[in-house]
Each structure stands twice: as structure tokens, then as C-alpha cells.
Amino acid sequence: MSQSIAERVRALREQINYHNYRYYVLDSPEIPDAEYDRLYRELEALEAEHPELVTPDSPTRRVGGKPLEGFAPVAHRVPMLSIRTETDIEATGALNFNARIRRELKLKDDDPPIEYACELKFDGLAINLRYEHGVLVQAATRGDGETGEDVTQNVRTIRCIPLRLNAAKPPAVLEVRGEVFIPRPDFERYNAKQRESGGTPLVNPRNGAAGSIRQLDPAIAAQRPLSFYAYGVGETAGWKLPPTHSRILDALLELGLPVSSERAVVQGPQGLVQFHDDIGRRRDSLPFDIDGVVYKVNSLDLQTRLGFVSREPRWAVAHKFPPEEELTVVQAIEVQVGRTGALTPVARLKPVFVGGVTVSNATLHNQDEIDRLDVREGDSVIVRRAGDVIPEVVAVVKDRRPQPAPVRFEILQRYPACPVCGSHVVRQPGEAAIRCSGGLYCPAQRKQALLHFASRRAMDIEGLGERLVDQLVDLGLVRTPADLYRLGMAKVANLERMAEKSAAKLLAAIEKSKHTTLARFIFALGIRNVGETTAKDLARHFGSLDALLAADEEALMQVPDVGPVVAQSIALFFSEPHNREVVEQLRAAGVKWAEAAPQRRQLGALAGKTFVLTGTLPNMTRDEAKDRIEAAGGKVAGSVSKKTDYVVAGADAGSKLIKAQELGVTILDEDALCRLLEPEAQGRLDF
DNA sequence: TGGCCTCGAGTTCA
């Protein structure tokens, strides 16, 4: 009887270990989570009833023991070496490594290429796992390479690390080396949960991993979403060492240890460069942070021949990418005044090299963001530039805050008046933004309004950029968009860096912009809450400017997607005599468009279909694709949802493509899009 | 009323 319970317990452990392996190591679960939970609970129950059957390697025993007083030192039997870093950050750094190896091995130019194992350099914490007869007996940090700290209790809580190896006859001793880290998505999720519950979020995945492993209380470490990838071995006994590094990793994987699938065996230097570039391109979309890649001579024989230089193996090198996160100092917090008068705080940073560029500014968005980060002038901050291009302040390193601490930064206190025009500033109840009340009296807002008017999606006046607008406004040559059409050669030629030729070019661009569309014109006016899409809706609905001007709030609400707020913004804009005047002046200056009958319904083959564009198409710009889809009656949205009908994907498509695949949205390439568009061009002849 | 789904607006650097 008790025999059969012991058997059941053993069977359950085997099953649970197997499903752990499928889930955490192979990332392809075989059974639903609920089924796994059921097995786990059954084992827990049996162990509770029969404590004599509990073994330390049981999957239920991950979090055991009490908080420690401190960590015991562990002498590594085989030292944990560091890897030398290739100094040349360019892809050519790989060539230097290959050249060094060949020289060292005294190879001639016509000898065959060397085989390398390429893998990722994870941004985490190096750990040594010691398995004796298949059971995890000890986990230690690297420390100084000779002696680390015993962190077994914490490491046992990491779900993807097997407590028992998957082998009938496990080696007497197997030390596995690898990196503990926190995957990005898990990190974000953990932090979101912490913020919700008022807990302290982790500063970044790296510190989070290191900090978790050094928790004295394993119960805390167990809460952290730690993960692990093996990349090598230390001491082994009773194990037939495979002949190459890549085969060692294969063997570890078979024993149930997680090994990243982002690895490759390549021949010669071109292979290294290719791996480096491939990973570099995909770096942002990997679900974890890496510093770079690692190249290792694959053959263990060659590794032995190459040996070591002062504790660094000669047969391996780390080839880093530009850092994605860096520490820098907020030298000052200033504000910028935008088109709508919003005062946007900007951190002026001590320039740092992050993600391949030097960053010296980062937006702080608004007061709420400043409060959330509690960033103050003089603070040390972590700056990140990933996924997107725009740098952001991730967190303040409070330990490094200067003493005495600088005061909390309050926009309203620091800037009771607009720094540009001196008008008072206000924060509307319920709004995050603090705004300058100066309106178009404020030169900053006027400049932004002009830039918006001239922008590509509005009137498309080429060459009218920030520099020029600054001068035109500062010299008093232009106050309203209408003034642009009254500029002559005499005025323009006075500007800095404006010789005859560029002046003529600017005037020509202004002239050209007179031919436009009603939608562009409405968008160009810069009415609050009226962007490109709403402008198009308005143009389509009313057909003519006069019809729009005549519409009251009620009439405006008839337009699709226009509700009370947007209707009020529009009505308010046109109730301002000054604005009506500018509109009339623009028409008088010759700005014109083809007016159409009001259209209440979209026609065309693609009517009612929603598209999302992502990536770079081979023969069309995004704008062209958008125009053509819209011409056929389709809509182009910015993000993928279940309402999306098609996703048009080009080269280097990013997260939107992944989302589309998840939601099962039809994915088109350029050709398929053209096929959808073309019958439309023919079909339209029938109307 | 709540929960999507969009749109608008602001943003960095070379």
C-alpha cells in the first residue's frame, strides 16, 4: 500500500519535472497550466500526508529553508574566468579575434577556416551550479572567480533550473555555468504589479537579477521572475566530455538545463560577423537584455592548445554592442513650450553614449512623470534607448543623490510664467499638461503653429523648418500662416544663410503649397483635437470649407468620430474672429483646393477595411501605401487590434507583425496589397 | 458605466 503511494509520488515528480522542462526549457508545454497545477497539488497533498517521502530534490521543495545570516564562501574547484572583451565595437572586431587565433595557432592563409561557437552575452549574473549524481547540491556566484558565495537557496527557486538532472546515469559531478537574468516581459510585468500594489519596482533587469540572488530570504527571491541560461561547464567527473563546445551545450540541454537557442556554429570570420550583425539587428526584439555576443573556438582540443593569458581564455572573446542603458547626471530640468502651449519638462543630461548615439536630452513628459520618477536636478539617472529611438529616463539612482538633496521639481513652482512669453501658466483640472495661456501671442506657440502649418502632412512647404521659422518670427516678418504667402524676395533675402537661390526655392515651395486639399488645409490650421484623420473626416463630411464654417456644434457632432469635445474645439476655433480672418486671408492669397459634394459614405473596393502598415515595403513608401489604400476607401490605423482586417508587412517589421500573427490577422506583402488595390482601379471605371 | 479602440500630440538624433 505505502509502496504504491511512494510510486505515485515518484511518478508525479517525474511528470512534473518533465513538464517543467517542456515549459521552462523548451518553451513548448504539452499540457494546459491547469493540468500541471493539478499534478503539483496532488504531489503537495501526498507529501503533506507522508512527510517521510519528501526528498530535497522534489519540485515542491524549491522554496525551503529560512532566511540566512549571510552567504557562506564557496571556493570554485575550477576557477570562473572572465572573458576578454574585444575593444573594436564595429563588426570588424570579429576579424581581429579570428586573426589573433590563427596567428596563435600558427595557421597559414590557405589553411581551412576555424569553427566557432557563437552565443549571446547575457546581461545578468554568472552562476555555477553543482550537480552531484544528478542532484543540484550547490549554487554559487562568481565572486572574484576563485571564491564566490553560496546562493543555493535562492537559485533553487528558479523554475527553469532542474533540481535533478534528466539522466538515467547522471555524472558523479557536473558543474554547469550560466547566467541568471530576468526576461524583459517578466520584468515589465513584475514592475507593473509592484507599482499597483505600492511595492518598490526593480530599477532594471540586471540589478533586479543580481539583487534577487543576493536576497537572504529565499521567499523574496522566489517572487522574482528569474531565469537562467547555461553556457559552459566547470568541474566534471564521470562524464564523457563532448569534443566541441557546441556539443557540450547540446548535452546540457538534454540533461534538462536551459540553453539559449540563439546560438550558432559558424566557419571562419565571415560567420562571426554575420552572427554579430544578425543578433545586433534583432537585439531589441529579443525577450531579454544582452551586452553583446560571445565567440568561442568550438573544438576543445584547439581550446587547450590556445590556453590562457592571465586568467582569460585565449579561445573566447566577448564582442559587445553599444550599451542600451547608461548612467548619467541630470544637469538641469528645463521646459519647452509646444504648439498647444503645453509646458513639457526636458532633462538636460550630461551627454552619454547609449544605443549607438550620444544622448543629451530626454523628455520627462509631464509633472506626473516627474513625480513618479522623483527626478531632481543633479540626480544620477539611468537612461535607456531601446526598441524605439527616443531616450527615456528609466529610474533615478537614489543612492547617488547629492547631499543635501535638491528640492523636488515642481513645474508650476519653477515656472509660474511661460518661459517664452511670460504669460501665466495653468493646469486645467483633469489634465496632465500645464499650459501657457498666451495662445498665439506666445512666440513659441506661434512658431509651432507655423511649423505645423508647413509640415509635410499639412501644407507641405518644403524647406520651411525650425531655423527659418525662428528667424521669420523673431524678425517680425511672419505672424500668421497667411503672412507666409505675402513674403517676397526682398524680405526673404535678408535672412541668414539665405542667398538668392535658396530664397527662390523657398518662395517656389510656398507657391506650390497653394494647391492643396481641403483635408490638408483643415489639418494645417492646427485646431486642438483635430489631427489628420479628423481633418479628413471633416472634409469628406462637409465637402467645402464654407459648409464647415457654417456648422454649429450640433452639426459637427454628425461627423463620424466627432463627439462633444472635438466639436467644441472646432466651434471655438472658428468663433475666434482672428482665426476666421486668417482663413480668409489664406483664401485671398490663392490657397485653393478642389471642393467636392459632401460625402456621407465611403465608396471603393476597400470600403470599411482597416489596414495597418509595418516595416519597409520594397517599392512604396509608407505614405504612398497609405494614400493608395485610402483612395480605395480603406482606412489605415496605427496599431493592430482585432478590428484590423489586414496588416501590410515589409522588411524589418516589428511588434505589429507579431501582434498580427497572434490575433490571426491576414498579413499581406506589397504584391498582395497591389493585387487588392488594382482591381479597384479597374472597378472604379464602372461607377 | 466600463472597456475597448483610435486619434492626437509630443519627442531625439544624425
Add this chain to the structure above:
DNA sequence: CTCGAGGCCA
């Protein structure tokens, strides 16, 4: 790209 917030539908 990512917020915040407006609009719409259940």
C-alpha cells in the same frame, strides 16, 4: 513609439 484622452458600443 507611447501616453492620455475622446468616442463608441455593450
